[in-house]
Amino acid sequence: MVAAATAGAVAAPGVSLGPPSHLPGCRRSTERRQPRPSRGLDMTSDRSLSGKTILMSGGSRGIGLAIALRAARDGANVALLAKTDQPHPKLEGTVHTAAAEIEAAGGRALAVVGDVRDGESVAGAVAKTVEAFGGIDVVVNNASAIDLRPTAELPLKSFDLMQQIEIRGTFALVQAALPHLKAAANGHILTLSPPIDLNPRWFGQHLGYALAKYGMSMTTIGFAEELRADGVAANSLWPRTLIATAAVRNLLGGEDSIAMARTPEIMADAAHAILTRDARQATGNFYLDDEVLWAEGVEDLSGYRTIPGDGPLGLDLFLDEQEIGDRRPVTVG
Numbered sequence: 151m152v153a154a155a156t157a158g159a160v161a162a163p164g165v166s167l168g169p170p171s172h173l174p175g176c177r178r179s180t181e182r183r184q185p186r187p188s189r190g191l192d193m194t195s196d197r198s199l200s201g202k203t204i205l206m207s208g209g210s211r212g213i214g215l216a217i218a219l220r221a222a223r224d225g226a227n228v229a230l231l232a233k234t235d236q237p238h239p240k241l242e243g244t245v246h247t248a249a250a251e252i253e254a255a256g257g258r259a260l261a262v263v264g265d266v267r268d269g270e271s272v273a274g275a276v277a278k279t280v281e282a283f284g285g286i287d288v289v290v291n292n293a294s295a296i297d298l299r300p301t302a303e304l305p306l307k308s309f310d311l312m313q314q315i316e317i318r319g320t321f322a323l324v325q326a327a328l329p330h331l332k333a334a335a336n337g338h339i340l341t342l343s344p345p346i347d348l349n350p351r352w353f354g355q356h357l358g359y360a361l362a363k364y365g366m367s368m369t370t371i372g373f374a375e376e377l378r379a380d381g382v383a384a385n386s387l388w389p390r391t392l393i394a395t396a397a398v399r400n401l402l403g404g405e406d407s408i409a410m411a412r413t414p415e416i417m418a419d420a421a422h423a424i425l426t427r428d429a430r431q432a433t434g435n436f437y438l439d440d441e442v443l444w445a446e447g448v449e450d451l452s453g454y455r456t457i458p459g460d461g462p463l464g465l466d467l468f469l470d471e472q473e474i475g476d477r478r479p480v481t482v483g
Contacts, residue, residue, distance in 0.1 A: 197423075197426035197427075198224045198225075198426065199221045199224040199225075199226040199288075199422065199425060199426060200224045200225040200226065201225060201226070201227075202221070202224075202226050202227070202287040202288060202425075203226070203227040203228075203229070203279065203283040203284070203285055203286050203287050203288070204218070204221055204226055204227065204228045204229065204286075204287065204288040204289075204290060204425075205229045205231065205275065205276065205279050205286050205288070205289050205290070205323070205327055206218060206228065206229070206230050206231070206289075206290040206292050207231050207232070207266045207290070207291055207292050207293035207319055207320075207323055208230070208231075208232050208266075208292040208293035208294070209228075209230040209232060209245070209248055209290075209292055210230070210232045210234040210243045210244055210245050210247070210248045211234075211241060211242060211243035211248070211395065211396055212393070212395035212396065212414055213292065213342065213389075213393055213395065213414045213417045213418070214230075214290070214292035214293075214342075215243065215248050215251065215414070216413075216414035216415055216417060216418035217290060217292070217417065217418045217421045217422075218230065218248065218251075218252050218257075218259075219251060219252060219255045219257075219418065220415070220418035220419060220421065220422045221257060221422065221425075222251075222252045222253075222255035222256050222257025222259070223255050223256050223257070224256075224257075224422075225256055225257060226257050226258075227257060227258045227259075227260070227282070227283040228249075228252050228257050228258070228259050228260070229259075229260040229261075229262060229275065229278070229279040229282070229283070230245050230248055230249060230259070230260070230261055230262065231262045231264050231266060231271065231272070231275040231293075231323070232244075232245040232248075232261075232262075232263070232264075232293070233245075233263065233264070233265055235263045240396070241396045242396055243396075245261040245262070245263060246261050248261070249261040258282075258283070260278060260279060260282050260283070262274070262275040262278055262279075266293050266315060266319035266322065266323060267314045267315060267318055267319055267322075269322060269326075272319075272322045272323055272326045273326050275323075275326075276323075276326040276327050276330070280330060285330050285333060285334060286327045286330035286331060286334065287331070287334040287335070287336065287337060287338070288334075288337070288338045288339075288340065288425055289323055289324055289327050289331065289338075289339050289340070290340045290341075290342075290421070291319070291320040291323060291324070291339070291340070291341040291342065291343075291366065291369075292342050293315055293319055294312075294315060294316055294342070294362075294363070294366075295308075295311050295312045295315045295316070295362075296312065296359055297309075297311075297312060297356075297358060297359060298355075298356040298359055299356070299358075300355070300356065300357070301357055301358070304357075304358045308358070309358045312358055312359060312361075312362035313358075313361065313362050313365065315362075316343075316362035316363060316365055316366045317362060317365035317366060317369070320341060320365075320366050320369050321369055324339055324369070324373060328377075331377075331380075331382045332377075332380045332381075332382060334382075336381075336428065336429045337377075337380075337381065337382040337383065337429055338382070338383045338384075338385070338424070338425050338429055339370075339373055339377075339382065339383065339384040339385070340385055340386075340387060340421060340424060340425060341366050341367070341369065341370050341384070341385070341386045341387070342366075342386070342387055342388065342417075343363050343364070343366035343367040343370065343386045343388060344363055344364070344367060344386070344388040344436070344466075344467070344468035344469070345367070345386070345388065345436035345438075345468070345469075346364055346367050346368070346436070347468055347469075347470070349470075352467070352468055360468075363468065366386070367386050367436065369384075370384050370385060370386040370434070370436070371434065372384075374433045374434030375434065377433075378433060378434075381429055381430050382429060382433075383427075383429035383430070383432055383433035384433055384434065385424055385432065385433060385434070385435045385436075385437060386435070386436045386437065387417065387420060387421055387424060387437045387438075387439065387442070388436070388437070388438055388439070388466065388468070388469075389412070389416070389417055389438070389439050389466050390438050390439055390440045390441075390465070390466060390469065390474060391410070391411060391412050391463045391464055391465060391466055391474060392407055392410055392411040392412070392463070392464040392465075392466060393411055393412060393413070393414055393416070393417060393466075394408045394411040394412065394413050394414065394456045395414060398411065407464065408456055408457075409456060409457045409461065410461070410462055410463055410464035411456050411463070411464060412439075412451070412454040412455055412456065412463070413454050413455075413456055415454060416439050416440070416443070416451065416454040417439050419439075419443060420437065420439040420440075420442040420443055423442050423443065423445075423446050424437060424442060438469075444478040444479070448478065449477065449478045450476055450477055450478070451476045451477075451478075452476040455476070
């Protein structure tokens with residue numbers, strides 16, 4: 151059985167990965183906690199998404215919803231294309247509750263129930279978004295499915311689902327929105343996918359998922375080059391650490407994994423920083439959330455921890471083992 155999710159490590163139901171500290175790539179941080187900062191990207195207060203229109207796949211909860219709410223606080227228009235018309239028994243939120251939260255945060259919302267794998271659903275979402283808001287400035291490829299089982303245990307149905315949502319869905323949404331992105335003053339494509347690392351380790355552990363996520367990342371390379379002359383940016387964003395979402399809590403390691411995570415707001419603030427940059431100057435990049443914020447001048451990320459203190463942080467998938475700290479390295483920026 152495959153699980154729907156957003157960026158970040160999540161296991162398929164029935165697959166035990168053990169505690170987060172036993173995940174490949176997870177290690178304990180030795181950094182001492184620094185003074186807790188206020189959250190929110192204050193240093194980009196002069197850069198706003200006010201009046202911009204974002205079309206996002208997924209977004210009913212988790213990282214996608216956090217990105218949407220951050221944009222809504224600027225006064226952005228956010229259209230969500232998602233299948234979650236009804237509540238999930240283990241995951242809070244639907245496309246309708248997400249739209250209500252966006253409105254409450256100060257944005258305008260459009261909930262579109264549909265499947266990013268289906269061309270008609272995607273075309274309909276684009277048409278409804280343009281009808282409601284007059285155009286599309288940003289596409290966020292957030293929807294994903296994840297199943298970390300190895301080749302011998304991975305059903306072809308689950309394999310196909312991951313490739314269809316991650317790769318086909320990303321391509322289809324951008325393709326349908328492309329005329330509007332080209333017409334936008336500062337068009338952006340943001341895909342939640344990791345930096346490409348051809349280390350066999352990642353392919354050997356969960357080949358099906360690696361192919362799907364790296365497929366998303368390859369679209370970033372292609373879109374960036376193809377659309378460079380049109381002034382449309384294409385970038386990928388990935389979390390350095392585990393992110394505290396309902397999917398991680400329910401499928402990965404319960405409260406132990408949440409204690410080793412940062413909140414979705416770190417991804418939201420990083421996305422905001424990227425989407426308010428000049429599209430002609432910032433394209434073709436594979437960003438990590440903390441590096442984006444450090445480059446923006448943030449000195450301390452401890453405010454994004456789910457649990458205050460200096461406890462271990464779990465490293466996300468597709469990243470080499472490393473120490474994880476809250477303080478901005480002196481070599482960055």
